[in-house]
Amino acid sequence: NYEKLWLVLAMVMIIGFISTVVYGATAVGIEMVNDEGGTIDSTALEEDDRFAEPRVERVGDNEYEAYVVARQFIFEPDPIEIPANSTLTFYVTSPDVIHGFEVVGTNANAMVIPGEVTELTVELNEPGEYGILCNEYCGGGHHTMEGKLIVQ
Numbered sequence: 001n002y003e004k005l006w007l008v009l010a011m012v013m014i015i016g017f018i019s020t021v022v023y024g025a026t027a028v029g030i031e032m033v034n035d036e037g038g039t040i041d042s043t044a045l046e047e048d049d050r051f052a053e054p055r056v057e058r059v060g061d062n063e064y065e066a067y068v069v070a071r072q073f074i075f076e077p078d079p080i081e082i083p084a085n086s087t088l089t090f091y092v093t094s095p096d097v098i099h100g101f102e103v104v105g106t107n108a109n110a111m112v113i114p115g116e117v118t119e120l121t122v123e124l125n126e127p128g129e130y131g132i133l134c135n136e137y138c139g140g141g142h143h144t145m146e147g148k149l150i151v152q
């Protein structure tokens with residue numbers, strides 16, 4: 001009996017339609033949480049001594065280490081200051097989303113991934129100021145995310 005068949009088909013289509021809508025809404029919800037960022041690995045980061053207090057440390061003659069946190073939409077510490085004729089190693093991490101870390105005018109240019117540490121070393125002989133830029137889109141304030149490296 002065809003009437004019954006059509007009724008069943010209609011029901012199947014309605015259920016299919018509803019689950020598509022629900023699935024779509026769920027997917028959008030997940031995306032919004034990701035855009036909010038903020039919570040990914042931030043506890044682990046706060047418990048990590050190296051990044052609990054972003055800073056520059058002298059580790060030897062003309063050798064420095066900078067522990068940098070890249071977050072929406074700043075770099076910490078800012079500015080980073082070291083003397084000329086130094087080797088500087090950056091350890092950079094992010095508590096929220098993927099950022100970029102580029103020291104303009106040097107070979108330092110890398111991606112910063114939440115919960116991971118990116119390591120970069122540069123030799124800085126001449127005094128001067130270098131811009132630090134985020135070159136990965138990281139949200140509404142991406143274009144304002146910049147810092148400074150001062151070599152004295």
Ligand code: CUA
Pocket residue numbers: 071072073098099100134135136137138139142143145
């Ligand atoms: Cu951080 Cu773009």
